[in-house]
Amino acid sequence: MTNYFISMDKIINSERIIKVVRCDESCAEGAAALCAVCFNRDESAAHMASFLSNKQTAAICAKDGDTVVGYAAASVIADEAEIMDVAVSENYRRRGIGRELMSSLEALCGEMGASQIYLEVRSQNSAARALYESLGYVAYGTRHGYYKNPADDAVLMKKNLSSDTALADNSSSC
Ligand SMILES: CC(C)(COP(=O)(O)OP(=O)(O)OC[C@H]1O[C@@H](n2cnc3c(N)ncnc32)[C@H](O)[C@@H]1OP(=O)(O)O)[C@@H](O)C(=O)NCCC(=O)NCCS
Numbered sequence: 001m002t003n004y005f006i007s008m009d010k011i012i013n014s015e016r017i018i019k020v021v022r023c024d025e026s027c028a029e030g031a032a033a034l035c036a037v038c039f040n041r042d043e044s045a046a047h048m049a050s051f052l053s054n055k056q057t058a059a060i061c062a063k064d065g066d067t068v069v070g071y072a073a074a075s076v077i078a079d080e081a082e083i084m085d086v087a088v089s090e091n092y093r094r095r096g097i098g099r100e101l102m103s104s105l106e107a108l109c110g111e112m113g114a115s116q117i118y119l120e121v122r123s124q125n126s127a128a129r130a131l132y133e134s135l136g137y138v139a140y141g142t143r144h145g146y147y148k149n150p151a152d153d154a155v156l157m158k159k160n161l162s163s164d165t166a167l168a169d170n171s172s173s174c
Pocket of ligand 1: 038039085086087088089092093094095096097098099100120121122125126127128130131132134
């Protein structure tokens with residue numbers, strides 16, 4: 001897959017370049033650490049490496065040098081993708097990285113055969129909901145009381161991947 005690059009000039013006032021690339025196992029430690037902070041969960045690098053090596057995993061990270069500052073991942077099964085995680089390091093937020101991660105992830109899911117992409121998000125997570133809505137995701141249901149600590153409903157969202165991100169010809173996989 002093509003590596004995507006964001007000019008850091010667009011993101012923060014510096015000469016730095018943020019690389020947005022497909023994750024490999026070398027990203028596991030940084031991605032696990034980012035998820036541990038953003039989602040307050042015990043995420044081991046070994047578990048992340050195993051997830052990243054799965055053929056059904058689509059994962060993108062944003063790097064400032066060697067530091068993982070953003071991560072987005074999905075599982076792709078047949079023509080459906082399910083987004084698992086989207087996270088941007090706190091000091092790097094509101095600079096377009098989340099949007100770039102999502103766009104790159106959608107492109108990768110499309111290359112892997114997905115034509116529909118699904119996710120669930122806390123109803124109180126206004127930042128993530130605004131990001132997804134700005135990218136064309138639409139709510140199609142609610143799972144009441146789905147989340148704990150703190151308790152919250154899950155909003156179910158989905159998006160049809162456009163023809164330029166979905167595989168043009170899926171028939172060879174049948
Ligand atoms: C949600 C998250 C990934 C967004 O990342 P980001 O890099 O800050 O997002 P972007 O800068 O690309 O923002 C893109 C758009 O999303 C929306 N958005 C992002 N953060 C927002 C906020 N705090 N409030 C309102 N809208 C927000 C805006 O529409 C924004 O476009 P704009 O800046 O032109 O107004 C980030 O806040 C994060 O990591 N949160 C913690 C983890 C999390 O909740 N993940 C989602 C789990 S479902």
